[in-house]
Amino acid sequence: MEIHRFEKIWTVASILLLIGFIASIVYGAVGPGVAMVDEEGGTVDVETVRQGNYDQLSNFGEPTPVAQQVSGDEYRANIVAQRFAFNPGTSQPLQVPADSTVTLYLTSPDVLHGFELVGTNVNTMVIPGQVTKVTVEFEDPGTYNIVCAEYCGSAHHLMEGTVEVLPQSEFEEVSS
Amino acid sequence: MSADTDDGIVREIGHDEFDPVGTASLIVVYFLILVVMWVFMYFVEFLGRGPTIIG
Amino acid sequence: MATAESTETAGPADTADTGSDQDYFEEFPVSARLVRLNFLVAFVALGIGGLFGMLQALHRTDTLRILSSPDYYTLLTGHGVLLALVFTTFFIAGLFTWGVSDSLGRELPGDWISWSWWTMMTVGTVMATVAILGGLIDQIPMQADVLFTFYVPLKAHPVFYVGVVLLLVGSWVAGFDWFRTFWAWRKDNRGERIPLRTFMVLITMLMWYLSTMGVAVEVLIFVLPWSLGIFEQIDPLLTRSLFWFFGHPVVYFWLMPAYLVWYTILPKLSGGRLFSDGLARIVFVLFLLLSTPVGFHHQYIDPGIAEGFKFVAMTNTMFLLLPSFLTAFTVVASMEHGARQRGGSGYLSWLRSLPWDRPAFTACALAGLLFAAGGFSGMVNAGMNLNYVVHNTLWVPGHFHLTVGTAAALTFMGISYWLLPQLTGKKLRGRALAIIQPYLWFLGMTVLSNAMHRGGLMGLPRRTAEPEWNLVEGDFASGVGALSEVQLQIAVGGVLLFTGVVLFLLVMLLTWTGRQAPSIGVDRTIPPALSGPENSPRILDNYRLWFGIAVVLVVIAYGIPLGDMVADGLLNPGSPPISP
Numbered sequence: 001m002e003i004h005r006f007e008k009i010w011t012v013a014s015i016l017l018l019i020g021f022i023a024s025i026v027y028g029a030v031g032p033g034v035a036m037v038d039e040e041g042g043t044v045d046v047e048t049v050r051q052g053n054y055d056q057l058s059n060f061g062e063p064t065p066v067a068q069q070v071s072g073d074e075y076r077a078n079i080v081a082q083r084f085a086f087n088p089g090t091s092q093p094l095q096v097p098a099d100s101t102v103t104l105y106l107t108s109p110d111v112l113h114g115f116e117l118v119g120t121n122v123n124t125m126v127i128p129g130q131v132t133k134v135t136v137e138f139e140d141p142g143t144y145n146i147v148c149a150e151y152c153g154s155a156h157h158l159m160e161g162t163v164e165v166l167p168q169s170e171f172e173e174v175s176s
Numbered sequence: 177m178s179a180d181t182d183d184g185i186v187r188e189i190g191h192d193e194f195d196p197v198g199t200a201s202l203i204v205v206y207f208l209i210l211v212v213m214w215v216f217m218y219f220v221e222f223l224g225r226g227p228t229i230i231g
Numbered sequence: 232m233a234t235a236e237s238t239e240t241a242g243p244a245d246t247a248d249t250g251s252d253q254d255y256f257e258e259f260p261v262s263a264r265l266v267r268l269n270f271l272v273a274f275v276a277l278g279i280g281g282l283f284g285m286l287q288a289l290h291r292t293d294t295l296r297i298l299s300s301p302d303y304y305t306l307l308t309g310h311g312v313l314l315a316l317v318f319t320t321f322f323i324a325g326l327f328t329w330g331v332s333d334s335l336g337r338e339l340p341g342d343w344i345s346w347s348w349w350t351m352m353t354v355g356t357v358m359a360t361v362a363i364l365g366g367l368i369d370q371i372p373m374q375a376d377v378l379f380t381f382y383v384p385l386k387a388h389p390v391f392y393v394g395v396v397l398l399l400v401g402s403w404v405a406g407f408d409w410f411r412t413f414w415a416w417r418k419d420n421r422g423e424r425i426p427l428r429t430f431m432v433l434i435t436m437l438m439w440y441l442s443t444m445g446v447a448v449e450v451l452i453f454v455l456p457w458s459l460g461i462f463e464q465i466d467p468l469l470t471r472s473l474f475w476f477f478g479h480p481v482v483y484f485w486l487m488p489a490y491l492v493w494y495t496i497l498p499k500l501s502g503g504r505l506f507s508d509g510l511a512r513i514v515f516v517l518f519l520l521l522s523t524p525v526g527f528h529h530q531y532i533d534p535g536i537a538e539g540f541k542f543v544a545m546t547n548t549m550f551l552l553l554p555s556f557l558t559a560f561t562v563v564a565s566m567e568h569g570a571r572q573r574g575g576s577g578y579l580s581w582l583r584s585l586p587w588d589r590p591a592f593t594a595c596a597l598a599g600l601l602f603a604a605g606g607f608s609g610m611v612n613a614g615m616n617l618n619y620v621v622h623n624t625l626w627v628p629g630h631f632h633l634t635v636g637t638a639a640a641l642t643f644m645g646i647s648y649w650l651l652p653q654l655t656g657k658k659l660r661g662r663a664l665a666i667i668q669p670y671l672w673f674l675g676m677t678v679l680s681n682a683m684h685r686g687g688l689m690g691l692p693r694r695t696a697e698p699e700w701n702l703v704e705g706d707f708a709s710g711v712g713a714l715s716e717v718q719l720q721i722a723v724g725g726v727l728l729f730t731g732v733v734l735f736l737l738v739m740l741l742t743w744t745g746r747q748a749p750s751i752g753v754d755r756t757i758p759p760a761l762s763g764p765e766n767s768p769r770i771l772d773n774y775r776l777w778f779g780i781a782v783v784l785v786v787i788a789y790g791i792p793l794g795d796m797v798a799d800g801l802l803n804p805g806s807p808p809i810s811p
Contacts, residue, residue, distance in 0.1 A: 004564075014556040037534055046805065127535065150694075157695045157697035160699075
């Protein structure tokens, strides 16, 4: 089939461009180490979460307003996203220390929610029956705003919260 | 009104006589815009933001 | 036969050479009636859906509020369903009916089967719309505040889901109507290449049959029975994944008809000929192959799906850009051919020789230009880890208002200026309005989508009734002062676009209610392509082969991940229904 030489050149250029896009994405994964949310968090029974019987779950625990130390500067926190608040996050902030690596575990007892820290790349879905497990490095102290980015019902626009990154000394005070 | 039935053709150009140089020019510009915008989006907007999911 | 040099190209023109001086509605009265009825429903849906969109823009930016914030989600559901499901499907059904009959030179059978699909689609639409409006009207004891994506476990009234099913099944029967017309033509035309417009319709419908499997299974097997209480729980991740199995290819169901217009009619409107028929066929085959095995790119940040499957979806998506890149070249080259035949010259000044005072032309050209921008934001959306920046932010509607909202919608409106006279026997009235309407759309959309893209990067979420000022300010915000400017542009853009809808509907109404004219002022002949179908491999017309390969690619992309989701039970882990 005869194709005009300009169009042949354009086809090759387009394919190189697509490969370039894929290459930058691979670079992001390999260099800075960006990872996608995946199935590592496992599944949970929705009713158990709804009842708050966290002790019956192996892959999720009580909501933690203050991140729990795992070892060194590694921490973990459990967050429940529900209609229409984050627990912790809304009535009290989630507090994590500066210069730490925090693994967040999220789930929902009701509908889909989003968990997004405005101005950052921390952006994930929370799906009932699934545990979202994401690891984030927090450096400088400050406050991040949490927005629920997935429609969850009539008061969806009111659902918001905060994550406070505290300097080490302050964090030590609140965790005792 | 003539504008819809009159295609305004003043000369016929056949298959072998036509090289789309105008299209080539426009598409080169588009290609460059895409490259610049992608580099901006990926390396400034994305990798330039703070906390990121790394695991 | 048109003025084209038929000595150069041996193949037939895409318009069947009926040797007819008749207009389309005279030659094919049965098909014309079917097209008109589809366009009628499409235009009513456009009007209501467009109004809702403007009200949303005004509410969300706190410019003017006539409803409460919970009602915003009713408007949003109506806007999405009426524009992205009803306006599109009905317009496409009309366009395809015209395209098949005109390019084959044959009427659709016009028997009870033909009328049944329009009836099913219309009844389904009315049901779904009434259920949605129940969210605003207390007298209707129903609601469907679940948005166009209807993610469970938020639950709408069962009537909503039944309506969606009827619309879907009706579209399947419509496809059968076009296929059987083609098969009848082929009996009398063995060995001939499929006329291009019919080829595009058949390929689009094959893609539609494959992709709607996802949403059909989702609704018929899971969501509808669950909404009726037959199942007590439902798996949100599984049903969401089945939705997106369909949810990405549906955008190509919207785009491929726009491409049909750009490839087969726009060259003629530009005063030229299609640059390459064969490349158009290749592009459509690529869409059939690649449109469906990409749905996980809407679920990049979902838990429960392994990163490997997301990566496969990403590479398929990136290659899905290729047919659109090829389209950009072929379509612009065809327009350039027309410009030069009209006397244009130079590297760029030929653009001025195009018929910018011709509404159908201008709409298609501006739609293509904005689509080039929308394509870029789509590339960003596709960029797996880059998606973290934009997912569920206002950037996403910014993207799709350029694509379905302009590439598809503006093309559909524009080509209606060219088609309606041929469907009704009446001259276009309100022509001055028709000439400015595409420019108005272009301005409104540039303002709106630019603001949405920037707002999204600043952190404004989508699908949210309140401006959320406080969230995008703070320690880590960017462009704080620009926020109020973004909000203003969204409000202004929304108003401009609705004005564009009103102008379009006014022209349609004036034309449709006018008197029949001895001359409708439209020339329906389409000249043959510069490089015709005889210059492309016959295998391109082997649609069974391409469909088979498409199925294999879908099994590879979806087999294991869906298998994993059902391995722990079809309804597990499950959620009970929750009212919005």
